[in-house]
Amino acid sequence: MPGNERATHVTARTPTDAVRDIPEATVARLPVYLRALTALADGGTVSCSSEQLATAAGVNSAKLRKDLSYLGSYGTRGVGYDVEYLRYQIAREIGVTQDWPVVIVGIGNLGHALANFSGFRSRGFRVVALLDADHTLHEQQVAGIVVRPFDDLEQIVRENDVAIGVISVPAFAAQDVADRMVSAGISSILNFAPIVLTVPPGVDVRKVDLSIELQILAYHEQRKAHGEPV
Amino acid sequence: MPGNERATHVTARTPTDAVRDIPEATVARLPVYLRALTALADGGTVSCSSEQLATAAGVNSAKLRKDLSYLGSYGTRGVGYDVEYLRYQIAREIGVTQDWPVVIVGIGNLGHALANFSGFRSRGFRVVALLDADHTLHEQQVAGIVVRPFDDLEQIVRENDVAIGVISVPAFAAQDVADRMVSAGISSILNFAPIVLTVPPGVDVRKVDLSIELQILAYHEQRKAHGEPV
DNA sequence: TAGATTGTTAATCGATTAACAATC
DNA sequence: TAGATTGTTAATCGATTAACAATC
Structure with a gap:
């Protein structure tokens, strides 16, 4: 991203640490x-x-x-x-030979799509909970999983040893969700909300941003129209 | 992220072309x-x-x-x-002061979420059509737009001067959709299907891949568990 | 042995960063 | 003028690529 220019990974290692460093x-x-x-x-x-x-x-x-x-x-x-x-x-x-419990917070249109996404299970990722602050969603089933209150986050993370959280709430709520995830013990976050999240060192954030992707395409599209296309 | 290791932009320019080259x-x-x-x-x-x-x-x-x-x-x-x-x-x-007509192909869970995504309109992107090959979806309204047959693609692209297409169909159908888009005149594609698309030079593809993002997080998460966390 | 293909080296390219001269 | 902050330079860092020795 580029591409990855996407996430920051500040992981200090001791000199004796034999783990190879992969770019x-x-x-x-x-x-x-x-x-x-x-x-x-x-x-x-x-x-x-x-x-x-x-x-x-x-x-x-x-x-x-x-x-x-x-x-x-x-x-x-x-x-x-x-x-x-x-x-x-x-x-x-990569680590996908092991099981990675995941929670999804924010069960709107996107959260629905993510919950139903088949690529999760097949890659070692297991959705252990769907959370939403909107109580009218609670008890409803999405992709065969009952939607639970956001306040159950800490308990679910503890009981299932969750390390990875997915944020699909609106932008205004995303930083709060991230803070709660981090204090609950989650240290990797996939963020779909169009906002820059602030997290403590040691927590990885990757963002998926539809609007940014479209704008990058628009930039190149605009150039094609003016300059000479390939 | 990276970066943005994501898309390839091979756009040759003539020496007289005064357009600045932005990295x-x-x-x-x-x-x-x-x-x-x-x-x-x-x-x-x-x-x-x-x-x-x-x-x-x-x-x-x-x-x-x-x-x-x-x-x-x-x-x-x-x-x-x-x-x-x-x-x-x-x-x-970037080019977002102008209007960019967009078509979305594949109105499943993800296509629904994309159609309802508010960030489109606010950034100069206008969804002119939702297409799906499944005729049971036709005539249904999603986000206030009627779902139309995939075969209407060429006509829609022509009539609306569409340059950007979004692919949210299953992986097995994505290359066919991309081919049809390209031959209809679309030259920028945002691909959500987990597959490497082959397109002619001059066509830009950017991919959004949930499964890959999660695997990158898993890799770093695995390292944290073994090595010393920050 | 001859042909094929990996794994590695070294050159090149592009991105990041700190530092500071320019200038408001 | 003194303080602040941009725009640019140059050094550094990381990623890509071609070429080829190693070796099956």
Whole structure:
């Protein structure tokens, strides 16, 4: 973002900490590779070259090999990569081989869509609760899950060991929700509200902002109309 | 985020083309500045320093001033920026002072949420049509707009001069929708389907991918659990 | 062995940041 | 004039890419 210019990750490490440091740009592409490998595996492909995988992921092969080199040497020179083996190694590196309980706060149109989103479950993310401050929504079922009061947040985080929260409330309410999430123990937030959230160090925020994406497209579209198109 | 590692913009320019070239990372932040300026203006602030604006936008002031310098000199040394004037200059640069007709294809849960999204209208984006291949949805109204058959795409694009399309169909249908959009004359696509789209040169695609955002958060969350948190 | 393809190096490119001269 | 703050420079940092030695 760019793209990622999206989130700040200030994570100090002790000198003895042996965890490899993977560049942020690479981290953002690993899920893309994972998806491409899953598609290849589903299509019956057992082995692939960096060129094949790069094409499927929409990047060039030099970048792909450089990215994979941060994880280790999981390929075979002259041969390529075992699809299933590489898929597992990337999944393990990202952390999606484990279960990630998630809460969604704000069950409006977007919250509905998120709750019904099938990509959650298939990637190790499990929606443990849907919360909304509007009591007229409580007891209603969305995607098979009962909507509960926002005030249940702390209890739910504690009981389910929730680390990731999704914010889909209106902009004016988002900072309050973030504050409550952080004090409840959540340390990763996916924010759909069009506002800059302030969080303490150690808490990661990523934002998804429809309006910004459209404006970036508009900027380039405007240029096409004036300058010479490609 | 990153960045904005998200979209590729291959736009060749002739040497005589006087259009300033703004770095992609800067383009991605202009909408954030625009929003911050609108918030300041709404709060009654008439003038602000780069430090103030940077804080509101969640960046540091050096970056902000560098970004603004690509647009021109719209501040006053020793004084700061006129909020309304700078707001207008950025809006003009992005292109949101003009009207952008948009079509949304795929009126499921997400399409519903997008159609109802208030940030569209307020930023110069006007939803001219909601399309879906499922005929049981046709004639239904969503956000006050009647859902029409996907086959009406070409006619709608032609009649409304649509340049921007939003794809919120399932992954398996997304490439077909993109192909139809491109051949109908759309040259900017915002894609919510979890798939890598292939488009001809000159067409911009930006993707919004919930599953990838969550996986990036999971990666960092996993690290916090092992290494030393900040 | 010959052909293929990885993993790594080094060059290039673009983005960020601090510092400060320009100037209100 | 003195203080404040922009716009720009230059250094640094991180990401991308091409090329190729390593090696299957």
